[in-house]
Amino acid sequence: DTGVSQDPRHKITKRGQNVTFRCDPISEHNRLYWYRQTLGQGPEFLTYFQNEAQLEKSRLLSDRFSAERPKGSFSTLEIQRTEQGDSAMYLCASSLLLVGGNSPLHFGNGTRLTVT
């Protein structure tokens, strides 16, 4: 079990720049989630994929955010024209849809974004 892998672990960028993060889920998992976590808070849901289809987006996900999951494997999260308020930990999680329900979400170690 290689777990959920995220890259990079840390990203420092200047306001106005674009950034892209990558997530490689557990290989047999068909569901993939992006969450955002700020200091002292729990993770907040951003968006969700089942296979390659993006099925839900949070109101938190402004037009500057876009996520893809080509071929239902890895996923990317892009933030355009970054703002200081985008500074946070971006977490990716994956799970397996089973007949009886969903397996627990398994999280990666996140990408820490700092916008200066």
Place this chain on the structure above:
Amino acid sequence: EDQVTQSPEALRLQEGESSSLNCSYTVSGLRGLFWYRQDPGKGPEFLFTLYSAGEEKEKERLKATLTKKESFLHITAPKPEDSATYLCAVHSYSGNTGKLIFGQGTTLQVKP
């Protein structure tokens, strides 16, 4: 709207001093309640899933219980390595995405 509230926000214990963490929730229909542990700079690590009131799960010094309105994470004789943030999350029947709604967490510090 589904909501999860955890208390206390922070808890300091001496090694061996047992205590409980609380997770109160309001959901349109509970599919599952999850407990996670999060160490600094890392992603949440799955601990337990509870599905119905009265259910209990145990793992080493941790025991999770569930009622219709709240869940407790009991920590018996904690050790310094139990220091972490403990997150509670719910999966509700509103939607079928499997997404979790998290509380803000309880940060536990266990002193030797």
